[in-house]
Every structure is written in C-alpha cells, then in structure tokens.
Amino acid sequence: MIKSFFNKKKKVTEESITAPLTGRLLNLEEVPDPVFSQKLMGEGMAIEPTEGTIVAPIDGQVIQIFHTKHAIGLRSAATGIELLIHIGLETVNMKGEGFEVHVNEGQKVQVGDKLITANLSLIKEKAASTITPIIITNSDIVDKIDKATTTDDVLKGSSQIFGVQIK
Structure with a gap:
C-alpha cells in the first residue's frame, strides 16, 4: 500500500497545443463565421x-471523425x-469530397501523426473558406489559455499555437 501511494502519477495540468496545419495563425475573432x-x-x-x-x-x-470527413x-x-x-x-456541404482520412475513431495518435489530407484547391472552389478553426470543446475543465501572440506563419506538428492549464 505504501509503495502504491508513492508511485502515483502526478496529474498533468498544463499542455502545449501545436499547429495541426502549416499556414497563417489567426485569432478566432478573425474567422468569417x-x-x-x-x-x-x-x-x-x-x-x-x-x-x-x-x-x-x-x-x-x-x-470522433465526422462522416463528411471535414472535421475531427x-x-x-x-x-x-x-x-x-x-x-x-x-465544408460539410462537400459531403467528404476532397478529404482523405488516415486514422480511425479510437486510434491513439502522437503529435505530428497524419490525420486527414484535404484538397485545398477544391475547398476554395466549393466552400466558403479554407480557414481551419482549432477549438477546445470541453473548456469547462480549462483554467487558463495562453494563446500565441503572433499571427505569423506556423508549421504543422511543431509551432505552438496555445497552451492550456487545467483546473
């Protein structure tokens, strides 16, 4: 019992979120939706x-992988x-056209693992924009978000776009 007490893993309360795409970083307020x-x-x-x-x-x-492949x-x-x-x-209106999913629901992934390939030319032709929001959907567990202050270009799998502290 004493051994298990001392071997408990410390709860991780901070995490860095890297860019899932290469491109220009934007604040959510700039998204035209x-x-x-x-x-x-x-x-x-x-x-x-x-x-x-x-x-x-x-x-x-x-x-979750949306059946229309436009979100994960x-x-x-x-x-x-x-x-x-x-x-x-x-892009939901594209009904999966122009998207190729490389993972399955339930699959474990690591930073930089390929998730989806999207045909940006087709998205520009058939949808409103290629702008891709990255949203925290369970913000009730978040105490603090530290967003990157730059709106310069970011590199997928390596540039930090925000950090979070969990309650």
Whole structure:
C-alpha cells in the first residue's frame, strides 16, 4: 500500500497545443463565421492553411471523425482536453469530397501523426473558406489559455499555437 501511494502519477495540468496545419495563425475573432468568431463552440485559434495535410496537435486519441470527413475530434492523453479541428468553413456541404482520412475513431495518435489530407484547391472552389478553426470543446475543465501572440506563419506538428492549464 505504501509503495502504491508513492508511485502515483502526478496529474498533468498544463499542455502545449501545436499547429495541426502549416499556414497563417489567426485569432478566432478573425474567422468569417459567427459560430467560431463568437466562440459559440469554444475557445481556440484558427489557421489559414498553405497546404492540406492535417496532423495531430497533441498526443491522445481520435474520439470522433465526422462522416463528411471535414472535421475531427481528439482527446489529449495528458490532460483530457478535447479539440475539434474543423477543416475549412461550410465544408460539410462537400459531403467528404476532397478529404482523405488516415486514422480511425479510437486510434491513439502522437503529435505530428497524419490525420486527414484535404484538397485545398477544391475547398476554395466549393466552400466558403479554407480557414481551419482549432477549438477546445470541453473548456469547462480549462483554467487558463495562453494563446500565441503572433499571427505569423506556423508549421504543422511543431509551432505552438496555445497552451492550456487545467483546473
């Protein structure tokens, strides 16, 4: 019993979220869709991508893949934070066209693992925008969010876009 007391893992309360896409980092308020810009789905950041490969921004598990392939939900292994990566705006209307999913629901992923490939040219042609919001969907467990102060270009799998502290 004493051994198990001393071997308890310390709860992780902070986590860094990396960019799931390469492109220009934006504040949510800049997203031309009120659902995201007014933070109705939650807090986060957005990226205007320059390439169509979406990678895992955290170590964790795939908890949802939308049947239209335009969005994916992840849960962090470290803190339990849940992220929604919504590829483009009004891309649900594309009904999966132009999206290739590389993972399955329930699959464990690490930062940088390829999740989805999106055809940005097709999205530009058939949807409102390629801007991709990255949203914290369970913000009730978040105590503090530290957003990147820059709106410069970010690199998928390596640039930090925000950090979170859990309650």
